[in-house]
Amino acid sequence: MTNSSTSDSPGTLPYFAQDFTKPDGRALTLYGLAPIELSSDVPSPSDEPVDARPEMRWHPLRAEWVMYAAHRLNRTFLPPPEYNPLAPTSDPAHPTELPRGHYDMAVFDNRFPSLSLSAPQPQAVPGTDTRPGTGKCEVVVFSQDASGTLGGLPAEQIELLLNVWADRTTRLEAGGVIKSVLAFENRGVEVGVTLHHPHGQLYAYDHIPPVQARMLESAQAYLNDMDRPWLPDFVAAEREAGLRVILDGGAALSVVPPFARYTYETWVLPTRAAGKLSDLSADETSAFARVLKDALMRLDALFGVRMPYLLTLHQAPLDGDYPEFPLHIELYPYLRAPGKLKYLAGTEQGGGEFANDNFPEKAAEGLRAVSMAVEQP
Template sequence: MKRTITHLADGRELFYFDLRDDEDRSAADERDLPPRPPASELRYDPLTEEWIAVAGHRQSRTFLPPASECPLCPSTPGHPTEIPASSYDVAVFENRFPSFSAQPGEYEQVGGLSEVRPGVGRCEVVCFTSDHDSSFSALSPEQVELVMEAWIDRTAELSAMPGVEQVFCFENRGPEIGITLAHPHGQIYAYPYVTPRTKLTLGAAERHRERTGGNLFADVLAAEREAKIRVVASNEHWTAFVPAAARWPVEVHLYPHRRVPDLLALEPSERAAFGPLYTEVLRRLDGLFGVPMPYIAAWHQAPVNVGRDLSYAHLELFSIRRAPDKLKYLAGSESAMGAFVNDVLPEHTAHLLRSVITD
């Protein structure tokens, strides 16, 4: 693998990850770009004890352009994009419209019980392939490994940045999910706090350890592998299963068999084994209803400074599609109360996914 770092016209960093060592990445970004926006505001919600990012500049971000104007495709004569090269394997760059950044700004207190502070952190875009019409499920095992190397590289570097408390790699896929760009890509958020979901699960893991002496995530995996009924697919190093208490109509979790706090701790054999299983699961999702499955793929990694002995790196994959022509909307119970009601039996979802022919 070859890693090359360069800069875009407004000073943002761009990283190329290539399978070949002889790729030329000297093409420069010659666009005339506006100044980078300041970091967002973080406002504290005393009712939930959570930080809310307010990033008004994101209202002007690019929204579902035609393929001929895609900013994630390689640059061509007359159409410069975020990636100056004429082709690439994997490219990662700082988001032009970030939720968090290190750019200085001015912030005023808003009164009441809410505290305001800068949304210091970083947001990056990960382009999985230069092929606009492809998808993660169509990537070769070598390309998936390269994407994973990019995730690992960026997790390590972002975790070392001042003020960063958690690094989150994820992919949003499909207009139903709310994507703004159709090109196969994901994102990485470097948060200046530990996210609410992670706090919740680590709290549960700590209480589980106090009661049993075991690791909660490892015990969940072991129980699912023993029950078998919700296992969708597995190999020597990974198991994919529908959780017994799935919130979403289609939800699959992928765990390595060995507990690691983050992607950096995976052995080469574990990294190599991830791609074939994950792309199989994605093809099963696409084959479930005969239409491309909208989904969110979320890597859960240990925070930078806390809970690392409790964490268990894993991927959670879920979709809002509950039937070929029906979506799961987060209405009153889910949105207002955070109380999920799943319309589909998890065991039935697992059975349907196992029944999909992927070859």
């Protein structure tokens, strides 16, 4: 254990955080709505230090970097139900990633990272430029309950997750190397999940990835043209149209955007301009959490199954002050009808242009009509 702290500053839900070092040298932080209490030692599946040597190679025609991390081929893949590496250790002879005790969420350095702050300089490769895969990859475990879901968590715990994401972003920014942080959750084997325990990941880059760079460029162009940020105008237009808003929680809302690329694609966003989660007030964070919970539960209730999806949190880059960047969460459902998955095909993969089977207005109508018991904001 290296540090114990609490957060009760204005704009955040009070929570507790405690830092530890795992036997293999990786960092672990436990978060809770109550003080952290452990009833076992901090474990690791292996005592061997992680030896990651990720590298990046430049794609000259797409003008983007590609990550290479060969060691990830050895990562845990759909382990048997009796061994869950993201559950608290029950048998010391077969340690997992987490200790036993009272806490709500955990964040630890990925054993199989695609990026590393200590990545060495790679060998030259004819035909392209190379550089170290510099960055950081963390695993975020949402709950100790292996059978649960993110949407099934109490609203207070989803609010805690928003604060965890904000805290990780602040910590990563403080090192001076990281320029962008992407939090995401893949759910379901349909989207390539290798562990069913509810969890997500954080990728921290030493550069601004193409998607976020384009978002920033577009947001800056809108600000220059209109002399105001894009996000509040988008919210006002969607509220006025009344066709695609799923739930309006006052300080946050969910919407099927009029330009949705996926059937039932859902965005959750604050209703005022904000670049990062840490820019939100306590009331705004609370509303954001409750609207996110509602959106996730609606996706599951839509067809009566656990919707496979990709969730991505988009925050402003960390190499400057960008209040015009539109903080928001994007949810990409991979089920477009009962038994019908969304696969990225030729036009999406080859041309970068998406084909959607349903108009956003109809998708929003279907999500609004879902009948379910959920705590409203």
